[in-house]
Amino acid sequence: MARLATYLLCVIVAFSLQSCAPVTAPMGLEQASPILHEDFFTTSDGLSLPYRHWDAAKPKAIIVALHGMSDYSRAFEMPGPYWASEGITTYAYDQRSFGKSPNPGDWPGAQAMRQDFCDFIEAVRARHPGVPVFGLGESMGGAVVLTSLTQNHQPHLDGVILVAPAVWSRSDMPFYYRVALWLTAHTFPAMTVSGKGLKIWPSDNIEMLRQNARDPLFxxxxxxxxxxxxxxxxxxxxxxxxxxxxxxxxxxxYGEKDQIIPRAPTEAVVKELGARAEVHVYPKGYHMLLRDLSGKIVWKDIEAFVEKTSAK
Structure with missing residues (x-):
């Protein structure tokens, strides 16, 4: 009887795990050519993703910027105008499942996010022929940009900028983190979590954090x-x-005060990139480097990198 009870319990648990598998947001239902419309972007699978842009009068370069987890294109409203004043046009779109894009809250799938990035780069190049195009990714966006370079179909980029990239892998996490993650994702996938009460500061710009707290799209x-x-x-x-x-x-x-992505995996990635990457570390920088109180220092360093690389 005990063995039977154990067997039945295993069957019930297995069925529960199967029926509660992690959910991925559905793809679009039609094939389309990636196109930039006035205020939204049509992906190759027919979804409409809102975007923002900060235009230079005569752009010498373009930055396509990808936001981080929970965020959306508004993430670049501080550096965007500055870069525009320096001759760099910035585009930022709401990645699928974020901001005003479809299926908010559902995980969109890494491959779909990479394809959107490639599509957007293609559409931007069509609008600005001959102008150098740079891909910038912040946090989760940095992971999308970086992994897009490992694909057979890569985005056509003149340069890459990774801002506090999300590179905190399972191999860097304590065992109990990995167990808790698996159990919650496979037993209660719709359960929501937040950082409330963790006393983790993503930035020293308190007013910006308060604005995010009031923003219904964040x-x-x-x-x-x-x-x-x-x-x-x-x-x-x-x-x-x-x-x-x-x-x-x-x-x-990246910043030395980053409390979101641990420093060890970031430094390991930097070491593995070696001479292929120019690296700037900011002693007073937090995770949201571009929106920190000292963020303008980072904006200027990025502008200098874009200008230097575009001149080659």
Whole structure:
């Protein structure tokens, strides 16, 4: 009887795990040519993703910027105008499942995010022929940009900028983190988590953090299976330096006070990139480097990298 009870329990648990698998947001239902419309972008699978842009009068370069987890294109409203004043046009779109894009809160899938990035780069090049195009990724966006360079179909980039890239993989996490992540993602995938009460500061710009807290488009809670998907992406990003197909000129920037992505995996990735990347570390920098109180220092360093690389 005890063996039967154990067997039945195993069957029930197995069925529960199967029926509660992590959810991925659905793809679009039609094939389309990637196109930039006035205020939204059509992906190759027919989804419409909102975007923002800060235009230089005569752009000498373009930055396509990808935001981090829970965030959206508004993440670049501080550096965007500055770069525009320096002759660099910035585009930033709401990645699928974030901001005003479809299926908010559901994990979109890393491959779909990489394809969107490639599509957007293609559309930007069509709009600005002959102008150098740089891919910038912040946190989760940095993981998308970095892993896109390991794919057979890579985005056509003149340079890459990684801002506090999300490279905290399972191999860098304590065992109990990995167990808790698996259990929640596979038993209660719709359960939401937040950073409330953790006393973790993503930036020293308190007013900006308060604005995010009031912003209905900034996601305050995250599904457990979306965290699972993010960690899968970070696993890929952590291994990416050893799998790069090619490496355009690259700039990596991160802060010594980053409380979101531990310093050890970031430094390991930097070491593996070696001479392929220019690296700037900011002693007073937090995770949201571009929005820190001292963020303008980082904006200027990125502008200098873009100008130097574009002149080659």
């Amino acid at each position: 996601q305050k809670q995250t599904r457990a299976d979306a965290v699972w998907g993010l960690v899968n992406l970070m696993d890929e990003a952590r291994k990416a330096p050893l799998a790069l197909k090619s490496t355009p000129p690259m700039l990596v920037v």
